[in-house]
Amino acid sequence: MKSTFFSLLILLLVVSACSTEKKATKAFLLGKYQNAIELYKKTGNSPKANFFIAESYRLSNRLKEAEQYYSRAGGRGIDKDTIKFYYAQSLKANTKYEDAKKQYEELIASSSNEALKDRAKTEMNGLAYLAKLNETTSYYKVKNLEDINTPASEYSPVYLSNELYFTSSRGDGKIYEAEGKPFTDLYKVATKGANVDLNTIAKLPEGINDNIRNEGCVTFSPDGKTMVFAKGNSEKKKGGGADVDLYISRFRNNVWSEPIPININTQFKNESDPDAKNYSWDSTPAFSQDGRTLYFASNRKGGYGGTDLYSAQMDSRGRFTRVRNLGPEINTPGDELFPYIAEDAKLYFASDAHPGYGGLDLFVVKRANGKTQIENLGQPMNSSDDDFGIFLFKPDRGFFASNRSGGKGDDDIYTFVNEDPNLKVVNYYLQGVAYTEDKDQNRQILPNAKVSLLDAKGDLMQDYTTGNDGKFLFRVYENEDYNLVGETDGYLIKRQNYTMKGKSVDPNSLKELITTITLDTLIVLDRIELNKIFVLDNIYYNYNKSDIRPDAAKELDKLVQLLVDNPEIKIELGSHTDSVDTDDYNQRLSQRRAESAVAYIVQHGIAPDRLVAKGYGESKPIARNTNPDGTDNPVGRQKNRRTEFKILEVSSRTKPIQDEEVDEEDKYFRDN
Structure with missing residues (x-):
């Protein structure tokens, strides 16, 4: 009798464990990582359970917590090399650099997975890079913006017209099952530089925020009248799921319009199949300083790894076109996120695969003689935790976010000052006029002419459509060669060279922190005429x-x-x-x-x-x-x-046939 009882008890435990494992697996596949962690922990200490717990921590941005579980991970059908690589990554996140190095070396020696071996080699080189980086002098000073931070998460700071916008999970509403935290909303607070007025903290209005989805990073056009932000999609919404899209709203009559998805979200391709699993994640938007380019991160197909950085141009209708991956110099097999374009046109971003201290680090892209150089901002801007979401409200100071130890909670917002005595910002602009000549060689302005700036390799950098004054304006860089391409209906497309070599100034000769130098040029288009x-x-x-x-x-x-x-x-x-x-x-x-x-x-x-x-x-x-x-x-x-x-x-120029279907955004711009 007693033996039968224990046999039944064991059977019930086995059945219960199997049922719990199925629930855990379902939660993991749905991206409900916190639920998956809690359920897998109830199934026992098996290598397979440890693997999925570790993956759940990693995929919900908690790589440090994943270390102990990767160390015990395994199981049939689970790739050992993948475990070893991410185990090394979690060791690195916990500043166990020598232990991480050992795992990378073992992976390089034993693995047949060339992609993982290449990533491990990159990580090894990155550890050597850090040793040199730590020997350089840092002029940065950072401080926790304690007044605004809470035990919840505050991140993605954006400064506009004496107001600081940020994202926070400080609410007490519905829990986001991927991380086990409240959903995030967008907030703003009045501030002078880094001095915030706590009495003014407020959520952005309903319509922008809601209680069933995460509202993420936000960016504004230079005039503050266009907002683009990230929003998670509700599972109840057609075409929704565990994806994130970019939304746009306009400020008219002192209110923000109802946000709509912008046309570059790849979700639109899948709306006929609500159950599809290949939705992309499009988030962390940032406008360029002139408001004509939108940068963002996406894990859409065709990238170089996890999430890549992309750009899109805004056309005359306010729609975004020509989505372009920023390329392998910037994007890696890991994650690149949180782009930001500073006043000096430098691109800042966060990455977990460029040489860094662990987790996400902050990097800056510099152009020198037409080549791209990527630099880690070093300590104290970076730590072994996640450091991301930089924004400069002046060339030498700004905000960023970090979940480093010593903060008030999860992600915190920090302020920083760059006290480099040699810091000088020199902005070079090339302005010009597009015109044609009549039969008497008199100049005539050409409005609505498209002028493009190409680099020395022929890659498009910027384009501009002239107004009634025929003028165009481009951001250019010292010691680079360019091609200007002008075109408009009825005229020959014209190319002409322009060089910045020999036209730059010595920053040491400048007294001001910011200097803007504008250069002039002309582009002449010839009318298409028979027998000319x-x-x-x-x-x-x-x-x-x-x-x-x-x-x-x-x-x-x-x-x-x-x-x-x-x-x-x-x-x-x-x-x-x-x-x-x-x-x-x-x-x-x-x-x-x-x-x-x-x-x-x-x-x-x-x-x-x-x-x-x-x-x-x-x-x-x-x-x-x-x-x-x-x-x-x-x-x-x-x-x-x-x-x-x-x-x-x-013969007539062939123009692409336009789809007559009107989508939500077409209707929005037509009606507004």
């Missing part, structure tokens, strides 16, 4: 020759680019000679020269049917072949040995 003749610079030939000289090749390369940029035109390439030799000979020579130039262009990818070679011989001189006294004029003859092109045909 364009003289090519420096397309000259040696006497009695039709070979393409090196200096001529450079100019023909520009013509190739012009034909690539303007695929709708067909041209005649006309060649001219001086008056030496007979008319017949010069006619044949000029034809050979024109055909030689056309052959060069065809070799560089232009379709032959877009080109006509025409020799004019000596029939159309533009300079004297001889001086008035009858002596030879070599300068004039060189000018006459020229090449021109003439537009013969123009």
Whole structure:
């Protein structure tokens, strides 16, 4: 009888454990990590349970707590190399750098997973980098903003018009099951620099905040009238789930409009399937200083790892277009989050995979001679915990968030001052005017012209649509080469070089903390007109020759680019000679020269049917072949040995077909 009782008890315990494990697994797959942790702990101390507890801590941003569980993790079907890597990461988060180094070394020696081995090697190099970083002098001083912090979480500080906006879980409402904490809301408080007025702390209004979703990081356009912020989606909402989207709201008539999802959220692609599991996480937005670019973090497909940094351009309708990954120099197999563009155009962000002390560290991206350099801000800005969400309200001071020890609770907001005596901010801007010339060569302003700034590699940096004044403005950097590209309907797309080399100033010669230097340029667009003749610079030939000289090749390369940029035109390439030799000979020579130039262009990818070679011989001189006294004029003859092109045909430019479907955001901008 007693034996039967214990057998039944054991059976009940086994059945109960299996039922609890199923609930734990379901909670884990739904992203309810705190629930999963509590349930797995009830199933016993198995290696498999330890693995999922460790993963739940890691995925809910509590890597330190995961260490002891990774050390006991395992089980059938669970990758040992993955366990070892994240065990090393958790050791690093707990400042056990030598122990972490040992785990990385073992992983590199034994693993066949090349991706993990590469990450382990990067982490090893990062530990060596930290040793050197700690030897450098830090001018930063940090202080907990005690007045505003609570035992709950406060993070993502944003300063605007003497008000500090931030995110906090200080509420006592519904619990967010992923972390076991109250949902977060957006707050604001009046402040002068870092001196807050506690009597003014208030939640942002309903509609922005609600009690069933997390409201996350926020950013504002420079005029403060456009707000973009992150919001978790309710599971009850069609297309929702455990994802996060970016929302936009406008300040009109002293109220914030109802926020709507912005068009770059990848959730929109999946709304026909509410049960899909591939929604992306789009969050931590930040406007550029001019308000024309939005930076954000996302784990959408096509990135380099966990969450990557992206940018999107705002068009004239206020919609965001041309979403672009910031590339592998910035993004890693780990997580990059919380971008911020400072007044000097430097990009700050947080990462757990660039060389750091553990968890998220703060980094700054600097440009030098066209190359990207990424620097860890060092201690005390960074710690072995998570340090993130930087915002500078002056070039030498600002806010950031950290969950480092010694704070008042979970994430706290900190203030900092940079006391570097050599700190100088020099902003370079390139301003210009787009115009055309009439038949009398009088300048005419070109409104609604699109002017783009490309770097030396041809990658787009910024673009601008001119207003009625034809003006454009770009942020540029010292010692870099650029291409300006201008285009508008009815005109040839035009490219021209611009260099910043030799145009920078020595910061040591400046007295002010901030100096702005504005440089000027012009871009001239030519109207597309049939039979209009364009003289090519420096397309000259040696006497009695039709070979393409090196200096001529450079100019023909520009013509190739012009034909690539303007695929709708067909041209005649006309060649001219001086008056030496007979008319017949010069006619044949000029034809050979024109055909030689056309052959060069065809070799560089232009379709032959877009080109006509025409020799004019000596029939159309533009300079004297001889001086008035009858002596030879070599300068004039060189000018006459020229090449021109003439537009013969123009086909209409093909424009992409626009989808007629109107989404929520289209309707919003149409109605407002």
